C-alpha cells in the first residue's frame with residue numbers, strides 16, 4: 387500500500403538534493419570549522435555559503451543569521467535572549483494564546499523567573515486581536531512575539547502591522563516563522579521584523595538544525611556559552627552537514643515557492659470541497675483565505691480524532707489531530723480552544739498538511755476513504771445519533 | 781531497529797477494527813453512561829440480566845482507539861458472568877486481556893470499568909425498587 391503522507395506541518399522528508407549536498411560533510415570535509423588547515427576552512431566556507439542562502443530567503447544580511455539546533459532553540463534564544471539582555475529596559479513580554487509550545491512554555495518559564503507576560507486573544511479564525519495588543523503595551527514592554535502563521539490551523543497573522551506597532555514604541559518584534567519560511571515570501575526588512583525563527587526539517591531540510599535571524603543592533607544574550615562560534619552568540623562546534631542542508635533547502639525553497647504555493651492551495655481546496663460534500667457536520671478551522679497554502683484543519687463532529695487517525699493509518703494515510711487523546715498532555719488543542727471551538731468539537735479535529743510529494747491522487751484517496759471511516763465511528767459514538775445520515779456520493 | 785513499532789498491541793487493534801457488541805439494547809436491565817474526566821470521552825454500556833447472570837452487553841463509545849477496544853473487550857468479558865463476578869472486573873484485567881495498553885492510555889480502560897459498574901449499579905437499583 388502506498389503511504390500517503392499529509393503531515394508536512396509536523397515534518398518533511400529531506401529533499402534528495404539536500405541529502406546529496408550534505409553527504410561530503412560527514413566523512414570527507416569533516417574538519418572542525420574553527421581549525422586553520424584547509425580541510426577545516428573548506429567546512430567553514432560551506433557554513434558561510436549556507437548562511438548567505440538562508441539570508442537570501444528572508445532578504446536579510448548573512449551576519450544576521452545565527453544557526454541553532456532547531457526552531458525551538460531559535461524561539462528560546464530570541465525570547466530569553468531579549469529578556470536577559472534588556473532587564474534594564476523592562477520586564478514585560480507580549481505573545482499570543484495560539485503560539486507553538488516552544489514560545490508559550492518559554493514565556494511561562496520566564497514568568498516563573500519574575501517576568502510579566504500577556505497572552506493576546508484571537509478571533510474565531512485565529513487572527514490576533516490587534517486592539518488588545520495595543521492596549522497591552524506598557525513602558526516595561528521589551529518584546530512582542532507573535533507567530534507568522536499558526537502550525538495547527540495555518541492562519542497567517544498580520545505581522546507587518548504588529549511590527550509597525552512594535553517599531554513605533556521601540557519594542558523588539560520576534561516572529562516564529564517555522565511554518566512559513568520557504569512556504570510564503572518573507573522580507574524581514576520590508577516587514578520590520580527584528581527576529582525570526584525557522585527550522586530545517588519543516589522545509590525539506592534535516593532535523594536538528596534551525597536559524598534565528600537577528601536584525602543588526604538588536605541586543606540579545608546568548609543561551610549557550612563556550613567557544614566563539616556564531617559570533618559569540620551560540621557556542622558549540624557547528625553542525626556542518628545540518629547547516630549545509632538547511633542552506634540548500636532554503637535555496638530550493640526560494641526557487642520553487644511560488645509554483646508550489648499555488649499547486650498546494652488548489653489541492654487543499656479540492657480536499658476540503660470533497661470532504662465537505664461527503665461528510666455531514668464538518669467545520670473548517672482557521673481563516674478562510676488568509677491561511678497557509680498547504681494546511682487544512684477540520685473538525686468532524688461526534689467522533690474523536692485519534693480513532694480517525696488510526697483508521698487512516700490503517701489505510702496508509704498519515705495526518706494529525708488536536709484531540710486530547712493524541713496530545714500527550716491529554717488536553718485538547720490550545721489553539722482551537724483559544725479560537726472558541728468547544729472542547730468536545732476540538733476532540734474531532736484533523737489536520738491535513740500537504741507538501742512537495744502530495745498529488746491529486748493522494749487527495750482523491752483521502753476523499754474516498756475518510757467518509758466511511760467517519761460513518762463507522764459515528765455508528766460507535768453515543769453522539770452519532772445526532773448526526774443526520776446522508777447518502778454518500780462517489 | 782525493530783521493524784514493528786506501534787502504539788497498540790495486535791489485540792487492541794483487532795478489537796478496534798472489529799469492535800464487538802456495538803449499539804444499544806432495547807429495554808436494558810442496566811445502563812451506565814460515564815465520562816472520562818481526563819480527556820473528556822464518553823462511554824455508554826447496556827446490560828441484559830437473567831437470573832443474576834449477564835446475558836447480553838452492548839456499548840457506544842466516543843473516544844480513542846484504546847477506549848473503543850476496552851469497551852469492546854469489557855462487553856465480551858461480562859457476558860455469561862454473574863453480576864457479582866462482573867463487579868470484580870477491573871480496568872487492569874481488561875487491559876491485560878488486550879495484551880496491555882501504553883501507560884498514557886491506561887486511564888481509557890478506567891472508562892470501561894466505570895461504565896460497567898454504573899450499568900450494574902443501575903440494574904441493582906432497579907431490582908431493589910421492584911422488590912420493595
Ligand code: FES
Pocket residue numbers: 710711712816819820821842843844845846847885887888
Ligand atoms: S479516551 Fe481519550 S485518551 Fe483514550
